[in-house]
Amino acid sequence: MAKGTLPLQISPLSEFKPTASSRAWVSIPNPNNLPLIATGTSDKTVRVYSLKNFTLHSTLEGGHTRSVRSVAWKPSTNPNAALNIASGSFDASIGLWRRQPDDATRESGQALEKEIAAGGLPEHSDGSEAEDDWGFMLVLEGHDSEVKNIAYSPSGQFLASCSRDKSIWIWEEVGAEGDDDWETIAVLQEHTADVKSICWRVDDGNGEVLASASYDDTIRLWKEVEEGEWGCFAELGGEDSINEHTSTVWSLAWEPTIDTKLDEGEEETEGSDSQSTLRLISSSADCTIRVWSLAQSEPQPNKPSYFNSSIPSTMRPAPADEKWVCVDKFPAAHDFPIYSIDWSKKTGRVVSTGGDGKVVIYEETTKGRSSVGGKIEKGWAIIGVLENAHGPYEINHVTWCTRYDAGRTKDGEEMIVTTGDDGIARAWAITESTEGAEVSVEGIKLEDMTTAESNI
Amino acid sequence: MGLDNANPTILSESELPSHRRRRRGHDADSKKQSLRNVLAAKPTFEMDPFYMSEFSDTDSDDSTLEPIDEQEIYDLIAPIADPEHPTSLESLGVVKLEDVHLISAASSSNPSALSRVRVELTPTVTHCSLATVIGLGVRVRLEQALPPSYRVEVKIKAGTHNQAEDVNKQLADKERVAAALENASLANLLRTMMKPCEG
Numbered sequence: 001m002a003k004g005t006l007p008l009q010i011s012p013l014s015e016f017k018p019t020a021s022s023r024a025w026v027s028i029p030n031p032n033n034l035p036l037i038a039t040g041t042s043d044k045t046v047r048v049y050s051l052k053n054f055t056l057h058s059t060l061e062g063g064h065t066r067s068v069r070s071v072a073w074k075p076s077t078n079p080n081a082a083l084n085i086a087s088g089s090f091d092a093s094i095g096l097w098r099r100q101p102d103d104a105t106r107e108s109g110q111a112l113e114k115e116i117a118a119g120g121l122p123e124h125s126d127g128s129e130a131e132d133d134w135g136f137m138l139v140l141e142g143h144d145s146e147v148k149n150i151a152y153s154p155s156g157q158f159l160a161s162c163s164r165d166k167s168i169w170i171w172e173e174v175g176a177e178g179d180d181d182w183e184t185i186a187v188l189q190e191h192t193a194d195v196k197s198i199c200w201r202v203d204d205g206n207g208e209v210l211a212s213a214s215y216d217d218t219i220r221l222w223k224e225v226e227e228g229e230w231g232c233f234a235e236l237g238g239e240d241s242i243n244e245h246t247s248t249v250w251s252l253a254w255e256p257t258i259d260t261k262l263d264e265g266e267e268e269t270e271g272s273d274s275q276s277t278l279r280l281i282s283s284s285a286d287c288t289i290r291v292w293s294l295a296q297s298e299p300q301p302n303k304p305s306y307f308n309s310s311i312p313s314t315m316r317p318a319p320a321d322e323k324w325v326c327v328d329k330f331p332a333a334h335d336f337p338i339y340s341i342d343w344s345k346k347t348g349r350v351v352s353t354g355g356d357g358k359v360v361i362y363e364e365t366t367k368g369r370s371s372v373g374g375k376i377e378k379g380w381a382i383i384g385v386l387e388n389a390h391g392p393y394e395i396n397h398v399t400w401c402t403r404y405d406a407g408r409t410k411d412g413e414e415m416i417v418t419t420g421d422d423g424i425a426r427a428w429a430i431t432e433s434t435e436g437a438e439v440s441v442e443g444i445k446l447e448d449m450t451t452a453e454s455n456i
Numbered sequence: 457m458g459l460d461n462a463n464p465t466i467l468s469e470s471e472l473p474s475h476r477r478r479r480r481g482h483d484a485d486s487k488k489q490s491l492r493n494v495l496a497a498k499p500t501f502e503m504d505p506f507y508m509s510e511f512s513d514t515d516s517d518d519s520t521l522e523p524i525d526e527q528e529i530y531d532l533i534a535p536i537a538d539p540e541h542p543t544s545l546e547s548l549g550v551v552k553l554e555d556v557h558l559i560s561a562a563s564s565s566n567p568s569a570l571s572r573v574r575v576e577l578t579p580t581v582t583h584c585s586l587a588t589v590i591g592l593g594v595r596v597r598l599e600q601a602l603p604p605s606y607r608v609e610v611k612i613k614a615g616t617h618n619q620a621e622d623v624n625k626q627l628a629d630k631e632r633v634a635a636a637l638e639n640a641s642l643a644n645l646l647r648t649m650m651k652p653c654e655g
Contacts, residue, residue, distance in 0.1 A: 023634065042634065066638045069631075090635045146635045164635070196631070215629070248629065285628070336607065337630075355607065355630070356570065388568035392605030394630070421604070 006433070008361055008384030013405070013415060013427040014054040020047065020423035026397040027419045028071045030083075035404035037417060038085055039425045040068035046087050046097070048134075051404040054427060060097050063136045066090035070149045075156040082178070085134075086159055088147035094140040094161055094171075096180065099133045138180045142169055142187075153200045153208045158185065160210050162195035168212055168222065170230055186230035192216040199252040201278060211280055213249035219282055219292070221324065234322045236280070236292050243326035247285035250337060250354075255279040256345035279327075283338035283352055289330035289362075291380075295323040330380045333360040336394075344400040346414050350380070353398040353418055359386040359428070361416075386428070390420035401427070464538075464580045466547050524602065526556045529573055532601050533594050537649045539586050550577050550590060555613060561605065571606045573598060576613040587617055591627040592636055593649045 016027075020041040027049075030036040035051035038060075046060040046068055067090040074084035080101065087095040144165035151160050159171040168188040175181030193215035201209040210222045219236035237244030255278040277294040284290075336355030343350050350362045361384035367377040389395060397419040402412060407429075416428040530553045534546035545551045555576040561569035575594055579587045591610045598608045610627045612620035626632055636642050 042638075067634065090638050146631075148631065164632075194632075215625075248625070357568070388566075392568045392570065392603065 006382065006384050009431045009433055010359060010361070010384050010386040010389075010416065010428050011431065013407070013429045016047075016049040016054050016056070016425040016427070018056060019425070020045075022423050023067075023421045024396070024419045024423045024425060025067065025069050026071055027399060027417050027425045028073060029399060029401040029417070030073050031075050032073070032077070032079070033402075034083075036083075037401060037425070038071045038073065039419060040071040040087060041423065042067040044068060044089070046071055046085060048085075049425065051401065053405065058099070058134055060085065060087065060095075060134050060136070063087065063095040063097070063139075064089040064091050064093065066146075069147065072150045072152050072159070074152050074159075075154060086150050086152070088150035088161055090146040092141070092143045092145055092147060092163070094143075094147055094150055094159075095136060096138040096140065097134050098137050098178075099135070138182070140171060140182060142184060143167065148195060149197045151198050151200055151210075153210075154202045155208060158200075158208065160198050160200070162198045162212060164194040166191050166193060166195060166214075168195055168198060168210070170210070185228070186222075188212075188222055188230060188232065190220060190232050191218070194248075196248060197251050199254060199280075201254045201280075202257060204276075204278070211252050211254070213252050213282060215248045217245050217247060217249060217284075219245075219249055219252065219280070221280075221322070234324045236282070236324045236326070243290075245282065245284040245286050245288065245290065248337070249282050249284045251283045251340045253281050253341050253343040253350070255281075256343055256348065258345065258348055280324075281330075281341060281343060281350060283341045283354070285337035287332065287334050287336065287338060287354075289338060289341060289350070289352055290326045291328035291330070292324050293327045295325045328380065330362055331382050333382055333385065334358060339395065340397045340399075342399045344414060346400070346412065349383070349400075351398050351400065351416055353389070353395040355394045357388050357390055357393060357395055357420075359389045359395070359398060359416065359418060360384070361430070384430070389418050389426065389428070390422050390424060393421040395420045403429075464541060464543070464548050466543060467549055524558070524560075524571075524606075526553065526558050529558060529575070529598065529602070530556045533575065533597055536590075536593050536597060537651065538580075539589055539593075539645055539649055545577075545590065545594070548580055550579065551575065551594070552578065567603075568605060572609065573602065573606055574609045574611065576611050578613045578616045582616060582618050584617065587612055587619075587623050588626055589642070589645060590649075591623060592633065592642075593646050595627055595633060596637065596646060597650065 016037070016039065020039070020043050023042040025040050025042065027037050027039040029051070030038070036057060037049050037051055039047045039049065041047065044061070044064045044066060048057045048060070049055065050057045064087065068087050069090055070088035072086045072088075074086070076084070082101065083099040085097045087097065089095065140161070143161065143163040146164045147161050148164060149162050152158070153160070157172060159173075160168060161171070162168045166189060168191075169184060170186040170188070171182050172185045173181065174183045191212065191214040195212050195214050197213040199211045201211065207223050212220050212222065214220075218238040220232045221234040221236070222230055222232050225231040225233060237249075257278065280292045282290050282292065330350070330352075334352065334354050334356050338352050338354040340354070341350060341352045348364065351359060352362070353359050360382055362380045363383045364378050365381050367379050395418050399417050400414050401417045403415045415430060417425055418428065419425045530551065533551050534544060536545045537543065538545060538548055538550065541548065555578070557574040557576075559572040561571045563569040575598070577587070577591055577594065579590070591612070595608050595610045598606070602608065611624045614620065617623065637646075
């Protein structure tokens with residue numbers, strides 16, 4: 001596919017400076033609308049960069065003895081709250097860091113958001129910056145080997161971590177915020193190999209759900225199945241040799257809840273429960289991205305092949321299983337492992353990257369009705385490709401990120417941030433090549449063709 | 457820890473390809489071509505009148521067109537020492553020139569265009585417990601010595617090890633490789649293996 005024919009252009013915006021001197025693994029934007037992004041690197045630090053000017057805001061160092069592989073911001077609704085970052089490291093520990101708002105800021109009643117937004121960096125003439133303001137509060141220990149990924153649940157109630165030791169731990173902060181009193185809620189050990197990644201689904205009324213991706217080529221879904229009892233309620237892959245990943249699953253992303261969807265499409269989806277269950281996408285070393293959805297048929301309890309014979313079934317909670325199936329595959333775009341995917345909450349677009357250094361953007365489009373009055377058929381199409389985004393280097397992570405720099409054309413505009421083996425985090429602007437592309441963006445938010453047409 | 461293979465076969469010097477590095481003739485070219493057939497599944501260059509030319513000399517100007525070849529890759533890994541024997545991987549027959557495969561980047565003008573290197577290892581015994589460490593050494597050596605546009609794949613040659621799939625998957629996992637290098641005892645072992653080995 002020729003580059004020029006695609007509706008989206010991905011163009012370099014800036015790199016975050018100064019860059020790390022060795023491999024950078026991941027960059028996570030602050031979820032609370034603060035113009036900050038945190039990068040975890042193999043130099044054992046977390047670097048917090050300003051999204052206003054792409055420069056270093058502060059560095060979290062001295063907490064780990066090996067690579068920082070993952071970073072998570074604690075969600076918060078209070079703009080005056082302290083900033084909390086968790087870091088997961090190859091040293092098998094999780095570090096918890098806190099940055100209190102400056103005293104001066106607090107006294108003047110100015111929110112932290114404004115303080116950061118005002119200048120990106122507090123302008124200390126002595127160059128001390130804000131680096132001293134991050135405190136290393138606590139270490140969570142328990143994993144036997146490298147922590148691969150950590151993630152706060154969307155409510156902020158739970159912190160999940162996963163490791164090469166095949167386990168997932170769920171942690172909960174039980175004391176008042178700032179007491180640093182944590183409990184282990186669950187240790188989930190059903191994967192048969194390294195757990196590479198974890199991803200929380202927003203609470204749809206039935207509690208927060210955690211998805212995990214593994215070196216054992218499968219994905220599992222976990223939730224609090226009974227009071228205080230966490231368990232696996234779905235295994236994606238491992239049963240069906242056609243519609244599953246054939247190698248390590250590296251990354252996961254849940255379908256976002258896009259506001260307009262509920263307003264405009266809800267009444268058209270009657271009798272279809274699976275439509276209201278958010279889908280999951282996964283990327284793998286097998287170079288595919290798969291879409292998973294709750295099957296509409298009745299679950300089959302106690303299916304023997306569900307169980308891993310290496311663990312006695314008596315050790316498991318009774319499965320209130322859901323049957324999830326692979327319903328679609330993204331068009332092939334990568335020929336090396338796909339290390340990272342992200343699903344935009346603003347546009348519904350998906351971005352992927354991996355060992356080939358390519359960044360690819362996809363959009364779900366309507367293909368038409370399969371039959372008169374039948375269901376609308378949808379499919380994913382490639383709408384933007386960027387080759388060699390980090391030169392010859394592999395890219396380990398990609399994320400959608402709100403723009404706060406002066407060059408943005410509107411509030412809430414999104415960009416992409418990639419993080420690579422060259423130690424660099426790079427920001428990329430997304431521009432529509434044509435007016436028409438905007439229409440198809442709207443289209444994906446709609447459940448029904450007729451609504452889409454009336455919108456055009 | 458006992459030796460997996462106390463009496464490995466050690467090749468004599470005259471059998472080692474690194475001592476024949478100027479002999480780059482028909483064999484190397486036909487091998488390269490068959491590899492392209494297998495891995496790239498693209499039309500070969502048979503129609504190119506210059507492709508089959510045997511007049512290749514590493515010292516001539518055409519080395520700028522193809523700066524790295526299988527022989528050079530082989531020479532990077534041949535002297536690595538076996539972790540069990542004070543002997544090179546070359547002498548033990550663990551690495552062989554014909555098991556070093558290279559697909560050079562399609563575009564030589566673009567420094568970011570990717571090249572693929574695949575090395576197949578032949579462990580001295582089918583239950584060699586150190587196959588993963590040897591493979592790690594080979595992968596790390598090549599990643600450190602080759603330009604960043606080279607993607608290195610290290611595998612156990614089919615039929616030579618009873619856990620080849622497990623070993624291959626570990627060696628292909630960049631995160632596991634990165635973590636292994638931060639493991640002090642493993643890193644020390646690798647350093648020992650990387651010391652020039654005269655065997």
